[in-house]
Amino acid sequence: MDDLESCRLCEWRCGADRLRRERGVCRVGRAEVAATMCSGSLASYIVTLLGCCYRCLHCNAYRISQYPDPGWHYAGYVPAAALVADARERIAAYRGPRIRTLGFTGGDPIIHLPYIEEVASEVKRQGLDLGIGISTGGFATEAAMERIVGLCRTITLEIKAWSDPVHRALTGAPVGPVLRNAEYLVREGRDRIRVFRTVVIPGMTDRQVGRIAVFIASLDPGVSYRLIGFRPNNVLYYHPGPSREVMEHLCSVCREAGLEDVAWSGYYPETVPDEVAARAAGLTAAYGGEAQAALTAAYAAACGCPTHPRDCGACLLRDRCPATLREPWRGR
Structure with missing residues (x-):
């Protein structure tokens, strides 16, 4: 946990001593667990961790990502050995598809990388046949990204926008580190990529999708790309979501850009289906x-x-x- 004494895990490089309750942009100290669950669709035991290095206006988990500011209380710190033991018990009782990974999401779990590494060691010690997965917005430092690629079996990376002005307006952070890490992931961890994804927000990120697709295709046209229809949340609670037609069109745009594996989920009809x-x-x-x-x-x-x-x-x-x-x- 020495990383937390002068934290430089994300690109804010705050240097905060999180073990002594100093707060960087993420506002959190040690890793705290919000929730856990078995996911049959992802074949994963999901661990949701509190805190994030972003301030996304559209976050659908803002009470988790912006912790502790919303004032909600969660499970708190769970020692790695206890987390893995609980996972073992719940996976054994699960009657769905075989669980293959222990996956971390948030917020953004990159700010808790030392804890995830400790959990990975505990998984091996307790003899569980589980890989480590992570879902991230990609704002890690180069050193942290190298550790993530070396650690994980599966990685989902979200590219929220292509242009720096749009990315900053939506997340409060620059996009450069995200694009750099996406390129590194394709180059050094291609077999670990589950998907790249983008949330489609009409009038905000919908026109970013084509540029992102061109970028991904230039790295590897076989990388899976998923478009997620925005559902009104948080600061954008009254902003409209995309229609089915918009989602279908953007998939066509991505294929025209050269991507071979594109799909979408989520849309908002204007009439009764x-x-x-x-x-x-x-x-x-x-x-x-x-x-x-x-x-x-x-x-x-x-x-x-x-x-x-x-x-x-x-x-x-x-x-x-x-x-x-x-x-x-x-x-x-």
């Missing part, structure tokens, strides 16, 4: 002819809710409700 409208028509009788009730229930039905009129007390699926745990921005 056709599937939901059709289900609403079929549910009108069940709701006593009330069109408003039928439309409301149609969204639950589209997710798999089987009981109409809705009656959670009588539903056989109440222990595994498909209608209340869906995260639609992850799919189309």
Whole structure:
């Protein structure tokens, strides 16, 4: 943990003694855990750490990334041995796809790199067959990025914008280190790249995507690139999200730039989706002819809710409700 005595893990290079409660841009000291979970879609045991070196206006986890300022309280510091032991127990009880990595997200976990390295050592000591994964905005120093590439089995890197003015306006930080680290990752850790990604914010980052695609293609056209539809959050709570047409168009732009593996998730329709409208028509009788009730229930039905009129007390699926745990921005 000597790195934290004069911290230079991210490109702010604050030199703060985080072990003595000095605060740099990230505002945090030792690593603190916000939450953990098994993710079947990522085949990973996810550890969410508090704090971030960015101040993103669109952050959908701002109570985590901007900790401790929001005033929320979380699990706090968890010794590496305890974290890995808990992961072992929960993975053993998990009934989904095989968990292959112990993945760190945030905030941005690069500011807690020494803790992640300690956890990686503990994974080996306890004999778990798990690689280390990290999801980052890429604002690490060159030395920290070298350590990340040497440590991780999988790396997701988010390029939030191409131009420095847009990146600074959105995150409060320059983009140069991110692009430098993306290039380093392709050159020195190509087999570790899970995806590069960008959140598409209409009027802000949508016109950045083409330039980012050209940049990635110049490094390696086979790198996977994912476009994530912005969902209103934080400072941009009242800013609109992208339409399906916008997301499809931007994927075409990326392919025209030379990228071979491009996909998107998340969009915001301006009208009721056709599937939901059709289900609403079929549910009108069940709701006593009330069109408003039928439309409301149609969204639950589209997710798999089987009981109409809705009656959670009588539903056989109440222990595994498909209608209340869906995260639609992850799919189309």
